[in-house]
Structures are given as C-alpha cells and as structure tokens.
Amino acid sequence: MNIASDPKSLLSAEANLAAAHATATGILTVDLDAIVANWRKLEKNAVPAECAGVVKANAYGCGAEQVARALANAGCKTFFVATIDEAKVVRSAVPASAAIYVLDGYFQNSGEAYARIDCRPVIGDLNELAEWDVFCRRAGWNGGAAIHIDTGMNRLGLTIAEAQAIIPRINAGDHGITLVMSHLASAELLNNPANARQLAAFREIASEFSGVPAALANSSGIFLGPQFQFDLVRPGAALYGVNPTPEADNPMQAVVELKARIVQIRNVERGETVGYGGTWTARRPTRLAIVAAGYADGYFRAASANDGSRGAEVVVAGKRCPIAGRISMDLMAVDVTDLDKNAARRGHLVTLIGEGITVDELAHHFGTIGYEVLTSLGRRFARVYKGGEARVELSAPATGEIPAAAASAPVAATPPPVPAEAAPAAATPPPVPPETASTDKA
Numbered sequence: 073m074n075i076a077s078d079p080k081s082l083l084s085a086e087a088n089l090a091a092a093h094a095t096a097t098g099i100l101t102v103d104l105d106a107i108v109a110n111w112r113k114l115e116k117n118a119v120p121a122e123c124a125g126v127v128k129a130n131a132y133g134c135g136a137e138q139v140a141r142a143l144a145n146a147g148c149k150t151f152f153v154a155t156i157d158e159a160k161v162v163r164s165a166v167p168a169s170a171a172i173y174v175l176d177g178y179f180q181n182s183g184e185a186y187a188r189i190d191c192r193p194v195i196g197d198l199n200e201l202a203e204w205d206v207f208c209r210r211a212g213w214n215g216g217a218a219i220h221i222d223t224g225m226n227r228l229g230l231t232i233a234e235a236q237a238i239i240p241r242i243n244a245g246d247h248g249i250t251l252v253m254s255h256l257a258s259a260e261l262l263n264n265p266a267n268a269r270q271l272a273a274f275r276e277i278a279s280e281f282s283g284v285p286a287a288l289a290n291s292s293g294i295f296l297g298p299q300f301q302f303d304l305v306r307p308g309a310a311l312y313g314v315n316p317t318p319e320a321d322n323p324m325q326a327v328v329e330l331k332a333r334i335v336q337i338r339n340v341e342r343g344e345t346v347g348y349g350g351t352w353t354a355r356r357p358t359r360l361a362i363v364a365a366g367y368a369d370g371y372f373r374a375a376s377a378n379d380g381s382r383g384a385e386v387v388v389a390g391k392r393c394p395i396a397g398r399i400s401m402d403l404m405a406v407d408v409t410d411l412d413k414n415a416a417r418r419g420h421l422v423t424l425i426g427e428g429i430t431v432d433e434l435a436h437h438f439g440t441i442g443y444e445v446l447t448s449l450g451r452r453f454a455r456v457y458k459g460g461e462a463r464v465e466l467s468a469p470a471t472g473e474i475p476a477a478a479a480s481a482p483v484a485a486t487p488p489p490v491p492a493e494a495a496p497a498a499a500t501p502p503p504v505p506p507e508t509a510s511t512d513k514a
C-alpha cells in the first residue's frame with residue numbers, strides 16, 4: 073500500500089497515517105529528533121559536565137534501542153538503565169566505547185552477565201561491593217562500577233559513613249570505581265530545602281573520591297543550577313518531554329504523540345447513561361465517538377468522566393472534546409456533539425496526546441506524574457518513529473545486517489558512526505572474560 077508515501081495523495085496526513093496502519097487501533101509516534109534536541113538542550117545547560125541519557129524502562133516507554141541509538145549518534149557516551157536485560161538492549165544499539173550503568177546493581181551470579189555485555193553495576197551496599205569485587209577478581213574483570221551514596225532519599229546507596237570507609241581504597245588507586253553518584257529526592261521543587269542538604273552532603277563525600285567523576289542531578293536537578301551538575305548529569309524524563317520544572321513552563325519539546333481510532337459513532341437520547349456503572353448522563357441528544365483505547369493501553373481509568381466531574385479531553389478533528397463516562401479496558405466514549413455532523417467518523421484517528429494535550433496534562437487527569445503516563449503506554453499501539461533512528465532503519469536492510477542478531481552478541485556488534493573518544497567516566501575497556509568463567513558465589 074503506497075498511500076502513505078504518495079506525495080500526490082489527496083488524503084490528509086492523519087488519513088495517511090490511518091491508512092498506513094490499517095489494523096492498528098492506536099498509533100504512538102515517538103519523535104527521536106525531539107529527544108535528541110532535548111538532550112542537546114540539557115547538555116548545553118550542563119556543560120562542562122557530561123550529559124548522560126537515562127533509558128531505563130524501555131526509555132520511559134519510548135523504545136530503548138531506538139532512543140539509545142539516536143542519543144549515541146548525537147554524541148551521548150554514557151547510559152543508565154535499571155536492569156541487565158535493559159543494558160543488553162542498549163549495548164546492541166550503542167558503540168562499544170559507550171558506558172552503560174545498571175541502577176539496580178549487582179546481585180549474586182549476575183557478574184558474568186555484566187562482563188559479557190560490558191556494563192557496570194551501580195553499587196549501593198557494602199556487601200554488594202564485596203561480592204562484585206570477588207567476581208571481578210575471579211573473572212579477571214575490570215569493567216568498572218559506580219558507587220551510589222545515599223544523601224537523604226533512603227532508597228539505594230551507601231550511608232555516608234560506609235562511603236567514608238572505602239576512601240582508603242580510592243586513595244590506593246586501581247579501585248575500579250568509575251563514578252560516584254547520589255540521587256535527589258525532591259529536585260522538581262526548586263525551593264525544597266532537602267535539595268541544598270543533599271547537595272552539601274554529596275559535595276563533601278564526593279570530594280573525597282578523588283579522581284572519580286561525580287553525578288547528582290536527574291532531569292530536574294539540572295535546573296537547580298550548575299552547583300548540582302558535578303561531572304555528569306543523568307536526565308531521563310526531560311529527554312522524553314516531561315516538564316522538569318513543574319513550577320514553570322516546560323522548557324522541553326514534546327516527544328510523544330498518541331492517536332487512537334474511532335470504532336463506532338453512536339447517538340444517545342437525552343437522559344441515557346454511558347458506560348459501566350451508568351455514571352455519566354446525557355444532558356442533551358448526544359453523539360458519541362467510541363474510541364479504541366482504554367486502561368489496558370495505559371489510558372488510566374482515573375481520567376473517566378461522570379455526572380459530578382469532567383474527565384480528560386481528546387482532540388477530535390482539531391477540537392477538544394470531553395470524555396463521556398468511564399474509561400473501559402479497551403475503549404472510551406468521547407462526546408463529539410459539538411463537532412460538525414461529519415467531522416468525526418468511524419475509522420478516523422483522534423488525538424489522546426498531542427495537538428496541545430501534553431503528557432503532563434494527562435498525568436494530572438490520571439492522578440499521577442508524566443513518568444507513569446509514558447511508562448504505562450501500552451503494547452497494543454503501533455509504534456512510529458520520526459527522525460533520528462528512522463533514517464538509520466530505512467538504510468539498514470540494504471547493508472544486509474540483521475539487527476536482531478546483535479541483541480545476543482557479547483559486545484556491540486554494529487557501532488554507529490560516533491567519534492570514539494573515551495568517556496570521562498570510562499576506564500579502558502578490558503577484554504571480556506571467557507563465557508565459561510565459573511559462577512561467582514560470594
């Protein structure tokens with residue numbers, strides 16, 4: 073079907089999209105160029121600190137492989153994920169020289185996996201550090217690790233006293249620690265005194281890790297000022313368009329657009345109710361568009377409308393329309409009575425995110441934060457990538473490479489064209505130990 077790419081097509085961009093994804097009930101568009109532009113903006117803000125990319129949770133739902141590759145192409149040299157499985161995906165997408173940190177850290181018998189894909193645990197406990205050391209010694213591995221120090225969040229990390237206990241090791245050299253970091257608990261609140269407290273605590277302990285790059289700031293932390301930026305910053309949410317400064321206008325570009333298909337248009341009489349529980353009553357003869365997206369797609373039930381309160385809104389044919397009744401698992405009803413009679417039709421796409429509806433607005437209706445909106449967006453949607461990786465992908469088949477094969481490769485199989493300077497945090501990548509290395513059972 074050539075409709076989508078035919079420049080002479082008389083169909084609108086929207087209709088082209090609908091036609092190109094004929095079987096999709098929803099289409100999630102991720103703008104990789106916007107992600108790269110956001111990264112560049114954060115990088116500029118943080119200079120001379122290095123700007124990493126946090127791509128955990130499938131890059132906040134946006135696609136870890138595509139996002140990591142686009143960021144690597146833009147010059148990003150350090151990546152953070154939550155799990156080793158996530159690291160595997162990122163490793164297949166970025167140059168071998170890129171550093172990948174795993175935030176959930178080291179646990180028994182995970183050493184070989186770390187070595188095989190050359191990623192680094194973020195270590196937040198002295199026992200964990202001891203076990204990692206045992207693995208490294210036995211396997212002859214020297215791939216590096218981060219030390220996470222808790223400065224007030226009380227989630228992961230060594231206490232300050234524990235961190236002090238390993239200073240002699242740092243001073244002795246050859247310590248295998250490539251990054252010292254902490255995490256802010258309230259960075260999005262500019263005037264929260266916890267930020268200054270955490271900064272002071274981290275500054276003091278980090279200064280004792282001489283020669284080890286330090287990192288404190290997440291997305292919002294970058295906007296707390298240069299003193300929070302240290303040697304490396306770790307933005308996640310802001311890359312994906314979530315507002316890192318919720319008390320002010322969003323400095324980031326929107327990244328995600330979500331459209332879903334109208335599967336039926338129906339009319340209801342005044343006084344009839346709509347949806348489960350009959351919680352929404354038509355106050356006039358009402359035309360409804362039944363849209364194929366629901367809470368199983370990550371469109372939270374909390375955005376439902378009832379007789380007492382309005383829910384979220386949806387853009388239909390360019391106009392905002394209110395949701396009617398409860399969000400179901402797979403469907404929602406939208407009141408399109410105020411549109412021209414034929415403006416909304418079966419098969420058309422409506423906009424759930426985009427055309428002025430932001431991830432943060434939706435988060436407000438969902439009773440949550442933009443992070444959870446993004447990471448919840450479901451797998452039933454077709455995914456379309458704009459920019460960055462999209463161009464690479466188009467040319468990939470011609471080279472005869474099979475991208476999927478890279479996923480199980482020991483190290484990055486297809487380094488994209490990125491200048492291979494050593495990252496500040498990177499130690500020289502040592503050779504990968506034999507895959508048969510005995511398991512570490514410290």
Ligand SMILES: *Cc1c(COP(=O)(O)O)cnc(C)c1O
Pocket residue numbers: 126128175254255289290291292306307308309310
């Ligand atoms: C998730 C995470 C980040 C990124 O946070 P954002 O608020 O999304 O920028 C940075 N550091 C750590 C330790 C994290 O867990």
